[in-house]
Amino acid sequence: MTQKSSEDYLKTIYELSQNGKAVGTTEISQTLKIAPASVTEMLKKLANKGYITYSPYHGTTLTSEGRRIAEKIVRKHRLLERFLHDVLKIDKEKVHSQACEMEHSLSDEAEESLCRFLRHPDSCPDDGKMIPPCNLQIESCAKCIQLHEKGLEEEGKHNQRLIAISSLKEGQCGKIAFIRGGRNMVQRLLDMGLTPGTRICIVRIAPLGGPVELAVRDSKLAIGKGVASKIFVEVESPVAD
Amino acid sequence: MSCHSCPLNKKSSSQKARHLKIALAGNANVGKSVIFNHLTGLHQHIGNWPGKTVEKAEGTLQFKGYTIDIVDLPGIYSLSTYSLEEIVSRKYIAVEQPDIVINVVDASVLERNLFFTLQLMELETPMIVALNQMDIAKSKGINVDIKKMEQILGVPVVPTIAVKGVGIDKLLEKAIEIIEKAPDKKPAEIRYGEEIEEKISLLIDAMKDAELIYPRRYTAIKLLEGDEDIEREINRVAPQVVATAKKLASEIEKLHGHGCSTVITSERYEAAGCIARAVQTMVPPIKPTIGERVHSFTTHKITGYLTMIFSLVLVFYGIFTFGDVTSSVLSDLLYGLEPLVRSAFGTGIIGALVWGGVMEGLIAGITIVLPYIIPFYLILYFLENSGYLSRIAFLMDNIMHKMGLHGKAFIPIMLGFGCNVPACLGCRIMETQRERLLAAFVTTLVPCAATTVIILGLVGNFLGIHWALALYLFNFLIIFLLGRLAFKVVPGEPTALIMEMHDYRWPHMKTILKQTWFRVAEFIKIAFPLIIAGSFALKLAEVAGLLEPIAAALSPITVAWIGLPAITGITLIFGILRKELALVMLATLLGTTNFAEALTPMQMVVFTLVAMFYIPCIATIAALVKEFGWKKALTITLFEIIFAILLGGIAFRILTLLL
Numbered sequence A: 001m002t003q004k005s006s007e008d009y010l011k012t013i014y015e016l017s018q019n020g021k022a023v024g025t026t027e028i029s030q031t032l033k034i035a036p037a038s039v040t041e042m043l044k045k046l047a048n049k050g051y052i053t054y055s056p057y058h059g060t061t062l063t064s065e066g067r068r069i070a071e072k073i074v075r076k077h078r079l080l081e082r083f084l085h086d087v088l089k090i091d092k093e094k095v096h097s098q099a100c101e102m103e104h105s106l107s108d109e110a111e112e113s114l115c116r117f118l119r120h121p122d123s124c125p126d127d128g129k130m131i132p133p134c135n136l137q138i139e140s141c142a143k144c145i146q147l148h149e150k151g152l153e154e155e156g157k158h159n160q161r162l163i164a165i166s167s168l169k170e171g172q173c174g175k176i177a178f179i180r181g182g183r184n185m186v187q188r189l190l191d192m193g194l195t196p197g198t199r200i201c202i203v204r205i206a207p208l209g210g211p212v213e214l215a216v217r218d219s220k221l222a223i224g225k226g227v228a229s230k231i232f233v234e235v236e237s238p239v240a241d
Numbered sequence B: 001m002s003c004h005s006c007p008l009n010k011k012s013s014s015q016k017a018r019h020l021k022i023a024l025a026g027n028a029n030v031g032k033s034v035i036f037n038h039l040t041g042l043h044q045h046i047g048n049w050p051g052k053t054v055e056k057a058e059g060t061l062q063f064k065g066y067t068i069d070i071v072d073l074p075g076i077y078s079l080s081t082y083s084l085e086e087i088v089s090r091k092y093i094a095v096e097q098p099d100i101v102i103n104v105v106d107a108s109v110l111e112r113n114l115f116f117t118l119q120l121m122e123l124e125t126p127m128i129v130a131l132n133q134m135d136i137a138k139s140k141g142i143n144v145d146i147k148k149m150e151q152i153l154g155v156p157v158v159p160t161i162a163v164k165g166v167g168i169d170k171l172l173e174k175a176i177e178i179i180e181k182a183p184d185k186k187p188a189e190i191r192y193g194e195e196i197e198e199k200i201s202l203l204i205d206a207m208k209d210a211e212l213i214y215p216r217r218y219t220a221i222k223l224l225e226g227d228e229d230i231e232r233e234i235n236r237v238a239p240q241v242v243a244t245a246k247k248l249a250s251e252i253e254k255l256h257g258h259g260c261s262t263v264i265t266s267e268r269y270e271a272a273g274c275i276a277r278a279v280q281t282m283v284p285p286i287k288p289t290i291g292e293r294v295h296s297f298t299t300h301k302i303t304g305y306l307t308m309i310f311s312l313v314l315v316f317y318g319i320f321t322f323g324d325v326t327s328s329v330l331s332d333l334l335y336g337l338e339p340l341v342r343s344a345f346g347t348g349i350i351g352a353l354v355w356g357g358v359m360e361g362l363i364a365g366i367t368i369v370l371p372y373i374i375p376f377y378l379i380l381y382f383l384e385n386s387g388y389l390s391r392i393a394f395l396m397d398n399i400m401h402k403m404g405l406h407g408k409a410f411i412p413i414m415l416g417f418g419c420n421v422p423a424c425l426g427c428r429i430m431e432t433q434r435e436r437l438l439a440a441f442v443t444t445l446v447p448c449a450a451t452t453v454i455i456l457g458l459v460g461n462f463l464g465i466h467w468a469l470a471l472y473l474f475n476f477l478i479i480f481l482l483g484r485l486a487f488k489v490v491p492g493e494p495t496a497l498i499m500e501m502h503d504y505r506w507p508h509m510k511t512i513l514k515q516t517w518f519r520v521a522e523f524i525k526i527a528f529p530l531i532i533a534g535s536f537a538l539k540l541a542e543v544a545g546l547l548e549p550i551a552a553a554l555s556p557i558t559v560a561w562i563g564l565p566a567i568t569g570i571t572l573i574f575g576i577l578r579k580e581l582a583l584v585m586l587a588t589l590l591g592t593t594n595f596a597e598a599l600t601p602m603q604m605v606v607f608t609l610v611a612m613f614y615i616p617c618i619a620t621i622a623a624l625v626k627e628f629g630w631k632k633a634l635t636i637t638l639f640e641i642i643f644a645i646l647l648g649g650i651a652f653r654i655l656t657l658l659l
């Protein structure tokens, strides 16, 4: 199994499971245009490596390690798209396939530099999807530059489990790393006590893309899903199933 | 503030010495209104802040020879600029300078409440803390060291249990004592990190000579936080300071890697947390409380929705059944007065106008208010004060979101099914003016109880209940579509649901009764004059023989476009004034209650459709004017009339093809 193909699988599973559901084998085989039998084969291998959990009946979900790799590759992909589109002025239609080729060979160091260079890219050009946060504990790439100057990169490196509140499960806890969004909304969330470093726990998640309920500072807050997807936390412990 | 040495000013203030102003401030749901009611009894009135749709409850009280005006400020979490309430409150405190601010604090959620307390302290207003809900804190195993808290905050702290009246007198005595003995005593100052303090001093220096509304230190802090409202103020008196503040703020940002307002807010919360930890000891109970269990049950993805549907059906069914019975008893009673009035005013034109115009209007008002509106508000406030409404908002957020609104908007919409007037007023729970307008617009499309009478009485009775249901579904569809459309058209940013979920608790009945009383009074003030005037105008038109000409004038629309009998034009006009009687009017005009004789099934459907959408009644228009001004109210009204007429015509043509 090459690194490229396993990354492609993880990325595909990541993108298909955006709403947290398990992904079926058929879906993967259709997306990658690979025969179902080969897909099953590959999924078993990935499961052995601890990147995914796989069951023929319930489908596939990413483990936290798998998710980390997938997010990294998706991030590289989207950064590359921005670079190809914004800087090199390559056609929107062509950037995707180009980025697919390049993402696997882009080193982490190059990724950080690209992020700095592009200054706070929030979304990729073709479908406006958010670029997952870089694993430095920073709000935007403009901050990367400042941190870089002060040589603070190392400090952030171990914070590798940054994840939006909206993708946490009930019962999971974490510490707030940063909030994306307009000034007004960020101020409101700060005023309600969601300041960086504050510990929060997920109490309830309303079904069908509804709000999440958080326990924070000895009280409870309901936060709409859209806002929740902009609050990033450092997860404390993976949920015990 | 700067005039303390000015003799003229002193004199006028000593003249007013017997007159005091006290404001109640604090987070939402901490017990301000309970304390307010306790202090003022029925000597209060609810109005609006000038030019704003923010509620202002004021009351007066006599105490130790003083006449004290008390203002119940809206519940807020911060003094920034997120909502109208926040701006109004801080302006009030800074500009009107109440003699003392009573900061009501929920002892069971100390940290969050202290965050607000710290901001009040920064406003440098004389203040006193009412440490309320001590009973709940105790049941949560929280114990607060009052002495220590007073010491740290530099203001007196009085423990209270508002619902039982415990500590309220002491609170008032303490407040007066401060006003008498130490009116200029300022609360303790919160110190931020060195690098921030340095910038604050720089800014204070830069503003040395400027006339400011807010205290200097507060202004400096807010400028660093990038507070737009304050920036605007300062831009007028010292524009260069704003630029300096921006520069200093970006230095802090560089240093911390977070925005300056994030840094300052974090430090403030840190201070609040630190104080909370220093003054409280907590021994949490081991078992989850009943409230917590009810909470899990009522927010669960299955049981939560079931509970919600069940309770809403129960509430509406209960209100309508109760209302129906009481309403007919009442109207029988009141119509018993007819011979009396008739004999007093004669059977001529005057008698007809007095009875058919004024009295019948009054009766209509009474038979709505007592049987429907009162129970409605009682239940609403019960649900609100117990905490259930926020659970409903939580569960409905995703659906409301599809309309561009958030979960709280479901509450006025729900009210709309009873009556559009309280529903429009209820839109005040939304945070921004834009959100309020959108919610109010959607609300006026909701079929109220009177519309329901038409739907069920006409279509439901003569065409079958499935037709009535189909019309309801169609109504929801239109609400959804128009809601989305309005969301797209009205400029501005949508706000998302960010709401505190309070613990469940048993509501305080006296407060509920008072809140209901004031709401009903508000309703009567808005709706009664209009209902009576409308009734009178109609009778006048009838007596003057204008009905036929009006019907004829409307016939190009009613007959040619919508395909209804000409006489229905009058009913529709009548419906604006008194929607609940539109059906009775129709029966009178058609000369039969068996509508099937006079209207084809298609005409019934079209008539009902138009009646559903064409306008909220005149009282609703008045409520819209009150909340949003003439222009917006008229726009909504005109839009809905035109929309309903268009819809009626289209429905007529489509149904002709189908049926």
Ligand SMILES: Nc1nc2c(ncn2[C@@H]2O[C@H](COP(=O)(O)OP(=O)(O)OP(=O)(O)O)[C@@H](O)[C@H]2O)c(=O)[nH]1
Pocket: B026, B027, B028, B029, B030, B031, B032, B033, B034, B035, B074, B075, B076, B132, B133, B134, B135, B136, B160, B161, B162, B163, B164, B385, B386, B505, B506, B507, B508, B511
């Ligand atoms: N157990 C208990 N309940 C209280 C106490 N004070 C207030 N409550 C309850 O708390 C709820 C909210 O009280 P309100 O006075 O309406 O709160 P408020 O501060 O005016 O809230 P907003 O108007 O939303 O800002 C009511 O149901 C009260 O019965 C208290 O000391 N003990």
Ligand SMILES: [Mg+2]
Pocket: B032, B033, B072, B075
């Ligand atoms: Mg109140």
